[in-house]
Amino acid sequence: MKLYDTPLAPNPRRVRWFMAEKGIDDVEVVTLNLMEGQHKTPSYIRKAGLPNVPMLELDDGTCITESVAICRYLESRYPEPNLFGRTPEETAVIEMWTRRAEMLVATPMMIGVRHTHPMMGRLEQQNPEVGQYNLQAGLKALKVLDRRLADSEWLAGDRLTIADIVAFVGLDFGRLIKVTPPQELENVCRWAEAMKARPAAAAGMPQKAA
Ligand SMILES: N[C@@H](CCC(=O)N[C@@H](CS)C(=O)NCC(=O)O)C(=O)O
Structure with a gap:
């Protein structure tokens, strides 16, 4: 799994915070420089659908680009501690x-x-x-x-x-x-x-x- 990320930006920060709460440390982080437009290349937009970070690219090629959707996926994969609810x-x-x-x-x-x-x-x-x-x-x-x-x-x-x-x-x-x-x-x-x-x-x- 690869997380496309950028420092300081709030939506990617949600995902990094979420992973830290869960102790997830086996996701490769790819840092993009938004000021240099690295999220606007044709190859990135083809995967992400939008010129936005964060994006989580799964090993089967599935790409997820909404921060809360990424967190929800990670919750399914790493259930503890629970951050989306049990009942x-x-x-x-x-x-x-x-x-x-x-x-x-x-x-x-x-x-x-x-x-x-x-x-x-x-x-x-x-x-x-x-x-x-x-x-x-x-x-x-x-x-x-x-x-x-x-x-x-x-x-x-x-x-x-x-x-x-x-x-x-x-x-x-x-x-x-x-x-x-x-x-x-x-x-x-x-x-x-x-x-x-x-x-x-x-x-x-x-x-x-x-
Ligand atoms: N709803 C999206 C928003 C993603 C988003 O707006 N990301 C910003 C960084 S916080 C971005 O990629 N901006 C690039 C740009 O404005 O060109 C999510 O929750 O992930």
């Missing part, structure tokens, strides 16, 4: 929070960063108003997470799941433009600290020089 009820609640994390927080934050960070101008026809609108929408949605996290240690229940990974990685992408959760959202801040403290938070991220 029908748990699985549905995790899916519900994963969808909310994606639509309400991760997508607006990613669009916000893409439209406002100077470096992203190489990948996006930037519109700062679109960026600001999305950043505000993402930050506003954190209140939904804050209410949930007042009653629950993790987003989807009593343990970390794919929902936490999707929400946190999206939120943490905001650090590139110095956007962090407002301090008054105490539950989000407490949860974000717990996420940052997990060893998997560093997976695939550029390491600071000692």
